[in-house]
Amino acid sequence: MKTFLAQYRALLWQAVQVEWANAERWLSPLLFSGTMILLFVFTFGTVEPKFIPQLYIAATFLTAFFSLQISFSRVLEPDMQDRVFDQLRTYPISPSAWFLSKYTIVIALGVLILAPTLFLSDLFLNVSGKSLLNGSLAIIALMALLSLGALGVLLSTMMLRSNAKQILYPLIYFPLTIPVLLSAVESSHAILVDGKDLSYLMSSWLGLLVIFGIMYFTLCLLLFGELVKPE
Amino acid sequence: MIDARKQDRLTLALGIAVFAFAGLCWFYALKFAPPDAAQGEVYRIIYFHVPSAITAFLSSAVLAVLSLWTLFKRSPTAAVWSKASAEVGLIFTVLTLVTGSIWGRPTWGVWWDWDARLTTTLLLALLYAGYLIFTSSMSPGPQRDRMSAALGVIIGLDVPIIYKSVTWWRTLHQPPSLLRSGGSSMDPDMVKILMTCLVAMILIGAWLLWTRSVNLKLQASIEEHSHSVHSH
Amino acid sequence: MLEIKSLGFKYQYKTILSGLSFDAKPGEILHITGPNGSGKTTLMSILAGLRKESAGTIHYRLPDGTTALDRRSFVEYLPAEANALFGKMDAMSNLRLWLRLRGLDDSDNAIRPILKNWELDHPLIRENFSVESFSTGMKRRLALARLELSKTPCWLLDEPLYGLDAKGIDTFQTMLNGHLLSQGITIIVSHDIAPLERFRVRKLDLLHDGRAS
Structure with a gap:
């Protein structure tokens, strides 16, 4: 347990250092999401006030999904330089500590993208003057992120060996995460448009999101060990 | 060493038997099954569409099981079978989408409807395609087997969740379509014929899976032999 | 053995x-x-x-x-044609990471004598200077310092x-x-x-x- 924690901390600290040194890596998905929201504004034009919440939900989550995908697909990029990834495999590292450190950094980067995206789209898309941001929405977004993160780490590890990484990642990632997108959008819709609360949602969409999150977290934790084993 | 010629003959005989059975089922379904009260004759495509849809979804379960087997038993044979099951799954998802679309035109008046089952089938087709592209983009070996197996497990387990979420998504926006009342209201004769057609389709799927796996194994051994010829 | x-x-x-x-x-x-x-x-x-x-x-x-x-x-492995170092991190952070993963002493007192052996113990090289800007020989020496520190x-x-x-x-x-x-x-x-x-x-x-x- 002591080695586990020490390894987790060491790997996490390494990831933080690399991300910090490379501002482009976490800034570019953020800029991408800003651009996407602007594009939504241009393509939708003037919207009737009653449609604003719906537009806000659709645009925000779609933007977040795309920019998170960009960020996730690059999680293991620093490890690919100079055969660091292979060297890590020759060290007696607990695969769970390795996975958890990657998961933590993915969630941290995700929050760094998600929070400004929610804020920016409220600023640009919601011209009604009354902010749509609230705690429930933040919780939904965070739960979606927690579910997506595990899958993001695992898929990005898998794609390391593939020759068709650029096209494959989105091709597999998006269909697999449809339940998360639907849950996030429908939950937000229920809250912002129908005026429901979180406890009501737990028995439907949010419940599905939680099941998805737990299942994927466990599955990816187990499978990650398989992926870093000797060939 | 397996006697290849004997195996070939067996495969051929089984194939003829399976397709003859399926042909008989379809012929009976087209000719003798009672017409549907609401849809008339058009509905008969159900005897092809529904069995192929079920086979397509079954393939994802088969893929998951075979992938787990690959992971736990480290079996290269199971890996070959997994790949074959994804290919068979892709064939049946495409068949389901095409027949669904053809059926949708006269009954719903549109070629495509965001019906829960059709939508899930479309996503399944994408996932099978993704899995196959992923497998073929890697060089053969245990590493590829293991990575593909991990992906197979994820896909197999995600399909029910996708199905559930898409069903909820549809029912929240519109009531379930009248045309898909299904089961209880169906004529017992129709149900019997449908079940027989389903058995026929699953047998076709199983035969395809078997043939394709043998085929893939043969391909691998040819490749292996060509290498040993080179090095001597 | x-x-x-x-x-x-x-x-x-x-x-x-x-x-x-x-x-x-x-x-x-x-x-x-x-x-x-x-x-x-x-x-x-x-x-x-x-x-x-x-x-x-x-x-x-x-x-x-x-x-x-x-x-x-x-076992400690030194690959050919690669040094397995994080380019965006400095020499000390690199060595500390690998030592921590093995659960070894990662203090300055443990690392600096070895860095000195390999002529890398200069404040401008040791810290705040990312490894990607090192010369080929410097990177190799840092990788060999890791080998020496691994105590395997x-x-x-x-x-x-x-x-x-x-x-x-x-x-x-x-x-x-x-x-x-x-x-x-x-x-x-x-x-x-x-x-x-x-x-x-x-x-x-x-x-x-x-x-x-």
Whole structure:
């Protein structure tokens, strides 16, 4: 347990250092999401006030999904330089500590993208003057992120060996995460448009999101060990 | 060493038997099954569409099981079978989408409807395609087997969740379509014929899976032999 | 002691190694030789645990005679044509990471003497200076410093002298000597034989000993 924690901390600290040194890596998905929201504004034009919440939900989550995908697909990029990834495999590292450190950094980067995206789209898309941001929405977004993160780490590890990484990642990632997108959008819709609360949602969409999150977290934790084993 | 010629003959005989059975089922379904009260004759495509849809979804379960087997038993044979099951799954998802679309035109008046089952089938087709592209983009070996197996497990387990979420998504926006009342209201004769057609389709799927796996194994051994010829 | 019994390796149907058996004993340098493509680097990566052998066994025997559960705790690998360093991090952060992963002392007092051996103990090199801007020789010296710090009894060195100048080779020889004196095992692949001449080296030729054909 002591080695586990020490390894987790060491790997996490390494990831933080690399991300910090490379501002482009976490800034570019953020800029991408800003651009996407602007594009939504241009393509939708003037919207009737009653449609604003719906537009806000659709645009925000779609933007977040795309920019998170960009960020996730690059999680293991620093490890690919100079055969660091292979060297890590020759060290007696607990695969769970390795996975958890990657998961933590993915969630941290995700929050760094998600929070400004929610804020920016409220600023640009919601011209009604009354902010749509609230705690429930933040919780939904965070739960979606927690579910997506595990899958993001695992898929990005898998794609390391593939020759068709650029096209494959989105091709597999998006269909697999449809339940998360639907849950996030429908939950937000229920809250912002129908005026429901979180406890009501737990028995439907949010419940599905939680099941998805737990299942994927466990599955990816187990499978990650398989992926870093000797060939 | 397996006697290849004997195996070939067996495969051929089984194939003829399976397709003859399926042909008989379809012929009976087209000719003798009672017409549907609401849809008339058009509905008969159900005897092809529904069995192929079920086979397509079954393939994802088969893929998951075979992938787990690959992971736990480290079996290269199971890996070959997994790949074959994804290919068979892709064939049946495409068949389901095409027949669904053809059926949708006269009954719903549109070629495509965001019906829960059709939508899930479309996503399944994408996932099978993704899995196959992923497998073929890697060089053969245990590493590829293991990575593909991990992906197979994820896909197999995600399909029910996708199905559930898409069903909820549809029912929240519109009531379930009248045309898909299904089961209880169906004529017992129709149900019997449908079940027989389903058995026929699953047998076709199983035969395809078997043939394709043998085929893939043969391909691998040819490749292996060509290498040993080179090095001597 | 590292025990290799009837090791075989196939890659994409091609037999790279087969029926290879040897021991690497404490206090010994084993020099793996053979022409290009004879599987030297493959053998090293199998021993390091990057690739899985298709046949045979590899055991690391502890001094008490038992077999290690995970030989990676006792083996440090230096790959050819790469140093396995994070380019965006400075020298000290790199070394600290690898030491922490092995659960070793990562304090400045532990690291700096070794950095000094390798002529990297300068405030401008040590910290706040990312490794990606190092020269080839500096990166190699840092990778060798990690090897020395790992305190592992078994070293797998694939072309360790690549990019080293005369001074670096000298430091390498001193380090290797220390390792031998403390009963360490060294398995080495190197085209540059001269620096190894002052050591007693056992040769293993893969062309003759490593293949069935």
